[in-house]
Amino acid sequence: MKDAKWIYEDYEFDNRIANLMWTVSGDYDENMDSGEKSFISENVALYHAVTAGGRRKFVDWTKVKKYVISRYRAGFDKDIVLGLISMGSDVLVEEKIIAERPGVYDIRKKAYDDIFANYYKLHTENLLEKVEHAIILEKMDKSVMLDSETSKLKKDLLGLQNREDTVDFLKGIEDIYMEYFPLFVEEDGSDRKDSKDKQNSLRGDFSDFMLEELYEDDPEESEIEASVEELADALLGESQGEMSNVNKNEGNSRVLRVQEEDLGKIYEKVAYYYGNSFLPISEVRKLQNQVCQGEHGNCRIHMTDGVLRSDSKNEFQQKYVKRQQTKNIEVFRANFKVCKRNVNKLKESMSRTLVQEEIMDAIPSDAGQLVANKLWRINRSSNHKVFVKNIDNNKGSFVVDILMDSSGSQRRNQSRVAIQSYILAQALTLVGIPNRVLGFSSFLDYTVIKRFRDYESPLSTNDNIFEYYCSGNNRDGLAIKATCEDLLKRREENKILIVLSDGRPNDIKVGKGQVNDLKEAYRGRVAISDTAKEVRFARQQGILVLGVFTGKEQDLMAEKLIYGKDFAYIKDINRFADMVIKYLKQIIAN
Incomplete structure (x- = not known):
């Protein structure tokens, strides 16, 4: 044309x-x-x-x-x-x-x-x-x-x-x-x-x-x-865009049938739209073998830093991401005082809580370390405790992953979700807690996980979070599963995963030709059940999982089914720090 x-x-x-x-x-x-x-x-x-x-x-x-x-x-x-x-x-x-x-x-x-x-x-x-x-x-x-x-x-x-x-x-x-x-x-x-x-x-x-x-x-x-x-x-205008050689299966509107020869070309499209992978192909295949099983058996993983920070020739996509980045920053600047107050409040609260947990409490005791200036009590007082015993409150070090739903259903909340993640990452980084920020969405059979900052990245890297934009579908269960694989390898004793999502996992399935090798589409009860299962499995492995709900009230029940009692519903950005502090304190204290 x-x-x-x-x-x-x-x-x-x-x-x-x-x-x-x-x-x-x-x-x-x-x-x-x-x-x-x-x-x-x-x-x-x-x-x-x-x-x-x-x-x-x-x-x-x-x-x-x-x-x-x-x-x-x-x-x-x-x-x-x-x-x-x-x-x-x-x-x-x-x-x-x-x-x-x-x-x-x-x-x-x-x-x-x-x-x-x-x-x-x-x-x-x-x-x-x-x-x-x-x-x-x-x-x-x-x-x-x-x-x-x-x-x-x-x-x-x-x-x-x-x-x-x-x-x-x-x-x-x-x-x-x-x-x-x-x-x-x-x-x-x-x-x-x-x-x-x-x-x-x-x-x-x-x-x-x-x-x-x-x-x-x-x-x-x-x-x-x-x-x-x-x-x-x-x-x-919420469509993913035209994809050639992809046909909807008439029996299931969330299943796509793709010709065998086109499956190999999908990766090229994924890399073109989202940026090249930062992992070598051998590591990607190893990760896929570990997590793409069961409900996710027909899926693949793509790990990227995005079109702006990886080798990408997609100029239009770069312009699109830059426009959304500019928009997110403008909203942030318009609410700068509130955001800065939230960062400081969250940082100070976490600092106090962590320092409190690391303090050695010395309590009077009948045995332990002798306190010389209390020897006068012997035979002169009913309190014969002239020793002290040190109680170690230290629960170990912490590491945090922040995982953002980047699917099309989040478009109305793009700037708000970006700002919430920025506040979290900024406060955690200032306190000295290693943290990683990721976004996830789906493109055909790929779950795309975009890295905004890594655990040891400098404070300035947090600005990358404003590159956050939304498109496509979302396979929450697989994204959580893949994220936890890296989190479990960390040396810190306390591992925390914070997921910002709208409680609506929803994805297509991709099959080869006309072979009927697919289960139910990944949506509704199937998707909610799978995501809840992955959250429970993560907790069984020792990861503390907190859901931050960013959707509509009608989907609140789904969020509760997925995360149980450990989720926060934050309507007002002014209360963001207070709500997160409340939940983090519970996690750290327990």
């Missing part, structure tokens, strides 16, 4: 559209990915930035996912529902943004002019496609001949602009579906058929969808959830 390069190669323009998205959304913890950017023209790209910010501000995609799964169970056609949501969210977002920022109208007009210039002869009998074209044309004030059904559906979809929130918006989607599309219900022993008589009974109470469980094991419902995620990805 001739025009595809100028957006990516123009760093200033990339910043411009990112800033526009941030301004509209009001959330500087969000990213605008390549999937949201238009290659049609600068005008369209700018308008896409506006709508990208609006979708982050006005649409709750978790509620959308619950709604679609609920209606699928009731017999709704998922493709129609998703199509209506896609068009309806455009209407909802555009009008709300223009109401807040009237200047967006002019940006939209220029964008629609360029879009219209790319319209050719459109011939389709699909009602949703006809309506989509008609909505664009109406917003451009262009009259067009429409059949009555298309005209009426267009009018009803445009009416969604008055909906107040996501639930109200979904209610409007349901009303439109029930009016325009027959509800097909599959009954036992019969073909699919029209069943309008059952529509009302199948719908139930509209608010029931809010109670839907998102960790279902049913493959068909997993496919529905994946479809909604793909819709959100397309609209919010």
Whole structure:
């Protein structure tokens, strides 16, 4: 595509559209990915930035996912529902943004002019496609001949602009579906058929969808959830990017089938996107033989320092990481006083606790070391303890690993997670406790572990933590297992692992060709159970594991199942040091 390069190669323009998205959304913890950017023209790209910010501000995609799964169970056609949501969210977002920022109208007009210039002869009998074209044309004030059904559906979809929130918006989607599309219900022993008589009974109470469980094991419902995620990805730009020669297995939406000859090429892509490995291939294979077993039997490991600190020729990825690094640093500087206070508080508290633990307590005793100035007590006092005995409180030295979930689900928290890890590493380094900081995510069958600082790195190395960015999936169990392999080799008596995650381990599986050699996909109950097992195993080996929850309240139960009572839920960065101090004190004291 001739025009595809100028957006990516123009760093200033990339910043411009990112800033526009941030301004509209009001959330500087969000990213605008390549999937949201238009290659049609600068005008369209700018308008896409506006709508990208609006979708982050006005649409709750978790509620959308619950709604679609609920209606699928009731017999709704998922493709129609998703199509209506896609068009309806455009209407909802555009009008709300223009109401807040009237200047967006002019940006939209220029964008629609360029879009219209790319319209050719459109011939389709699909009602949703006809309506989509008609909505664009109406917003451009262009009259067009429409059949009555298309005209009426267009009018009803445009009416969604008055909906107040996501639930109200979904209610409007349901009303439109029930009016325009027959509800097909599959009954036992019969073909699919029209069943309008059952529509009302199948719908139930509209608010029931809010109670839907998102960790279902049913493959068909997993496919529905994946479809909604793909819709959100397309609209919010959270996709991993296009991968050639990779096909989804129809029976399991979280399983990828890859041709045998392509498996060897995957490593090249991993190194290209994430940076070359800092371990020699022999050590990587040794590590994989140790940890890639059982649930992780089809997986591989990639250990890297990232594209900025390893030999990488991926200039676009370097620019992308640098932009996120700059953004993380800007958020840190905006909260510098709070962060510095947290570092000092954490450092001083750990110093006091460790010094207290290392003090030799001398207590009066009937035996031990004689204290000459207490000899007068003999035959003169009922207290005959003229000796002291030294009690050693020293519990040994400490080493800490900080492991950050770097998957796409953490994008909303990127700067916050980076700052939390920085505070921890800075305080530990100042106290003199060896510590290592790692991030993990998944790319196809690889769990990528990025090293930000090593145990003996200088204080200045902590700045590397601001390179933290999120993409892909996350296989928490394997990341924890691989991290513990190195931690167990340390000479320190007390080994601590602090995991910052959102409680949603979620990964695909990669298989060769059509061979059915895969278990259940790594998600939901399967992934939570595996991660909890690895946490328990680490504790059995003497590693003290603390979870720091960085996700949403709806996933709090999963975090509890994984880490038990040893986890901290920190909503406010101002309380970060206090919460971590509390848990570290418990660990050190016990």
